[in-house]
Amino acid sequence: MPTVLVIDDEDMVRLVLRQFLERQSMTVIEAQDGEEGLRLLRASTVDLVICDLIMPRADGIGTIMQIRRSMPGMKIIAISGGGRSHAMELLKVAEQMGADHVLGKPFTRDQLLAMVARCLPNHSIARSARPG
Amino acid sequence: MLGLSLGEKLRNWFVEEEPAATSPSARGVVTHDADIERMRDLERRLKALLSQPQLLSAGRIHMLNFDSLRASLGSSWDELRDRVHSSADRIISRQIGDKDVQFRSGDGEYIIVFATLSRAAASLVCAKIAEELYRLFLGDPKLADITVSTAVGAVDGKLMFEHASVADLLSAVEQTVETRGPAERAGGPAAPPASAAIGAEEARRLKLSQLEMAQIGTMYRPLWDVGRQVISTYMCTPVRRFPDGTSVEGMMALSAITEPQQLAKVDIDTLADTVEILDELFRNKFRLMVSVPVCFETLAARRSRQEYLAICQSVPDYLRPFLVFEFLRFPAGVPNGRMSELVNEVRPFCRWTFMRVECRQQSFASLSGTGLTGLTTMIASDRGTEARIMEDMNSFVAAAERASLKTCIVGITSTSLAVAARAAGATLIAGDRIGRAGEIPQHMLRFGWQDLFLREAVR
Structure with a gap:
């Protein structure tokens, strides 16, 4: 059973992602910011990181860069947006800094799961969510 | 009666x-x-x-x-x-x-x-x-x-x-x-x-002693144009140094001055010094913009305004495209007509005019159409308040955009604040995370996100 680390400062986003992923038989651990995320990453075995970019204390881009340096093979999905006018621009920056995939908020369950399926090809994802 | x-x-x-x-x-x-x-x-x-x-x-x-x-x-x-x-x-x-x-x-x-x-x-x-x-x-x-x-x-x-x-x-x-x-x-x-x-x-x-006056100097802080990924402007900011070695900058530095004539003197000296520095840099092939602070009291009073404008008029034409005025201490609620009048007094001598406002001010509708280019605001945050500051920045930029004004956020002390400021849509950002203030403005510098993050990684 793959383990996914969700790093996002918004409780609601973490809750929704947890529900999506647990229904796909994945274990989910949560962090409220980059610092906590890095701490959990060092203490656990994680297969995929889903990381928000705009967070207090430790932003997502810096966090992605640190993960990429210490765990080059880690799969990372960057998520951002939420009504901020220039958030999408930052997703491009995240991609340049090491995110495997990026996803702008708001996104649908299927969009997220399709991206997760690309990152974890050995794990079975419900058919409706597989990339076409 | x-x-x-x-x-x-x-x-x-x-x-x-x-x-x-x-x-x-x-x-x-x-x-x-x-x-x-x-x-x-x-x-x-x-x-x-x-x-x-x-x-x-x-x-x-x-x-x-x-x-x-x-x-x-x-x-x-x-x-x-x-x-x-x-x-x-x-x-x-x-x-x-x-x-x-x-x-x-x-x-x-x-x-x-x-x-x-x-x-x-x-x-x-x-x-x-x-x-x-x-x-x-x-x-x-x-x-x-x-x-x-x-x-x-x-x-x-x-x-x-x-x-x-x-x-x-x-x-x-x-x-x-x-x-x-x-x-x-x-x-x-x-x-x-x-x-x-x-x-x-x-x-x-002359209530402020010469010693106290000498303690008020200026520093130049780099402003990062986030969209263009370049530091092209240096913000001249007043700095007040205390005998124990500490200092405060910006409006805090001016808070000890209560007499408008003293404020005007500081403003006039700052403008003159900055233009002289800008001229020297220009002659040495440096091309950069400098923002100069000017207080409401200086522009609002006829006598000091005339003195200030006399200096403005002596700014050579070739330097005016590199000059930005930042209005300080303007009270919220200055009537639109009065604001236009003051902005138009200095506009012929500069490229842009910005006004310093409180980040939490939620409407800038009265500034729309006054000729003002944008707004600057100073955020003061520690790690515990970053989440609230991020929300404040969102609201601030949204309100400024509704009034068709650019935004400059000063006080960016962390990468997360820089990311959030850009996500909010800020035009320019400044603070120790972007670059520390120096005695004189430096050259224009291309500066991408990668540079920002890599610089943090090196620390």
């Missing part, structure tokens, strides 16, 4: 045997010992003055009422009230003598009791006070609409006032001066007491 509340207050001052409960120091106001002593001293001085029967006949008690200013400011009055009162306090304190007494008797209403000046001289001082205050907030006020009231008698314990417009009082003085001979005007004897009182302001202006 005198309002009842004012009449009651003044009557209380007149009656020596009035119960102590009516005195300011005994009204249940919790004050510091020094404040209590100051109020008692004020009370003693007022009673001493008002116990002299010749005061009324001499016309030494005057009332200034700023109702017309309040009417002109309209809905902005509530926001500007404190600023008007503090400006009025400052102007009155500067214009009156040590033995004169002034106190605020209501919302926008002041009583001044002159110890020695004649009625004409005292009226003139009041007229000058009103003129300066109105010019500060309205630019070019209708002096005929402003009245100075002089107490001329007491009936049943209430003071009776006569009123004169500021325009009439000032024109009477001009006529008096014109009818005097040139030799007398050039330095002859018998200068009127009012002129003496006004002339005395020169000696009172």
